[in-house]
Structures are given as structure tokens and as C-alpha cells.
Amino acid sequence: MTTPDFRPTHVVPKDGLAAWETPDPSRPTVPLDALLPVQLVDRFGDWGRIVCANGWSAWVDGRLLIAVPQAPPAASSPLTRTADPRPLLARVEEALTNYRSAAEELAAGQLDGESFRDRTQGQRIGVVVDGESVWLYDGEHERWVYCDGTRLSTFAAEGDPASARPEPTGVAPEAQGQAKGVQESAAESREATRLVTYDGDDQGDG
Structure with a gap:
């Protein structure tokens, strides 16, 4: 039975997650299912x-949880500036077309793996469509924006990576190793993301 006021803030990693009754490695409990x-x-x-x-509670290695994006800006909070979404939509469409063309040539044997990597290197495309709502990655300004069809608003922008935390003193060794691997992989592939407010200060021209 779902608790009425339950609002998820994170999901469990795809490999599941060990759990403990208290922040004590000597008191393990039932592990959490993947993507819970x-x-x-x-x-x-x-x-x-x-x-x-269902109201069940446990302690986990919090570094391994995957954050759930926050809700887009409410309609009752209009932006101070409006950005035309069409130029960004065109850039995203062009980038996706270029990637698809490279992928088709790779599948047809006209490109080898190294050439495919060279051709697609540096491309960063992100699109989430949910009815009238669209989330787009703006590579020029290194940010995610929310679009309702008529305007853009900054949803999340990339910032400097957070400084590495010390190893937890109470987390099991296998959890520490998994966390370290995730952190190193994330640091190599991308920078950390920070959420920003919708006051218009962090918006570009779309």
C-alpha cells in the first residue's frame, strides 16, 4: 500500500542496493530492488x-542513490523573460539527424568503430517529450531547459564537480568500492549537474 504523501526523491541503481536497519554495517536488512x-x-x-x-524504511549508502529530477516550473510562476524555443529545437533536430546518419553508415559497414567515435565525438543530445512538455539539452549553454511549446526556462545547469567525500566509516567495504567506481566513472564522463531557480537570471537566448 502506497503512503498518500509519498514523493520519491531518488531511485535505486540498476544493480540494486544493500540496506541496513541502522547506519551500522553489522545490521544488514533486505536489499532494495533495482530502480525502486x-x-x-x-x-x-x-x-x-x-x-x-509502503512506508518501509532502511539505511543505505546515500552516494549510490540516483536523484529524480524535480518538477518543471509551475504555470503560476511565469518567467521574467521568454525565450523562443524554435532555434534550440532546430539545433537538437540537426544534431540528432547527424547522429542518425553516422549510425546508419556504421550499421551499413561504411564506417568503422573508430571513425564513428570520431564523427560523433563532442555531440551531446538530450530530449524528453511528455505530451506538451519537452525537456531539451542546450549544449551551447550547457544546461537542460524546460519547454511548454511557447517558451524555455532553465531546468538544470552544469557546474563544477563536487569535491570527493572521504570514505564512509560505517559503510560495508563492498559498498565503498561500488561507490568509488560510480564516482570515478561519473567524473570521467561528465560534470556534476546543479538545479537552478526560475528567476530568469540564468537563462540565455534559447
Whole structure:
């Protein structure tokens, strides 16, 4: 049974996640299923206390949880400036067309793997369509924007990576190793993302 006021803030990684009754490695409990929505309600160092939709609670290595994007700006909070979404939509469409062309040539044997990587290197495309709502990645300004069809608003922008935390003193060794691997992989592939407000200060021209 789902708790009425349950609002997930994170999901469990695709490989599942070990859990403990308390922030103590000597008190393990039932592990969490992969991609399970959870609500992070407390922190203790690198430990995090989560609550599931049915009200069950446990402690996990909070560094391994995957954050759920926050809701787009409410309609009752209009932007101070309006950005035309069409130029960004055109750039995203062009980038996707170029990637598809390279992928088709790779599938047809006209490109080898190295040439495909060279041709697509540096491309960053992101599109999420949900009815009238669209989330687009703006590579020029290194940000995600939300579009309702008529205007753009900054949803998330990339910033400097957070400094590495010390190894947790209360997390099991296998969890520490998994966390370190995830952090190193993320650091190599992309920078951290920070959420921003919708006051218009961080918006570009779309």
C-alpha cells in the first residue's frame, strides 16, 4: 500500500542496493530492488535513510542513490523573460539527424568503430517529450531547459564537480568500492549537474 504523501526523491541503481536497519554495517536488512523509487529523508555522513512507498524504511549508502529530477516550473510562476524555443529545437533536430546518419553508415559497414567515435565525438543530445512538455539539452549553454511549446526556462545547469567525500566509516567495504567506481566513472564522463531557480537570471537566448 502506497503512503498518500509519498514523493520519491531518488531511485535505486540498476544493480540494486544493500540496506541496513541502522547506519551500522553489522545490521544488514533486505536489499532494495533495482530502480525502486525511494524518498531520502535523513543523512548521516555518507549514510542515507530512505523510505519506500509502503512506508518501509532502511539505511543505505546515500552516494549510490540516483536523484529524480524535480518538477518543471509551475504555470503560476511565469518567467521574467521568454525565450523562443524554435532555434534550440532546430539545433537538437540537426544534431540528432547527424547522429542518425553516422549510425546508419556504421550499421551499413561504411564506417568503422573508430571513425564513428570520431564523427560523433563532442555531440551531446538530450530530449524528453511528455505530451506538451519537452525537456531539451542546450549544449551551447550547457544546461537542460524546460519547454511548454511557447517558451524555455532553465531546468538544470552544469557546474563544477563536487569535491570527493572521504570514505564512509560505517559503510560495508563492498559498498565503498561500488561507490568509488560510480564516482570515478561519473567524473570521467561528465560534470556534476546543479538545479537552478526560475528567476530568469540564468537563462540565455534559447
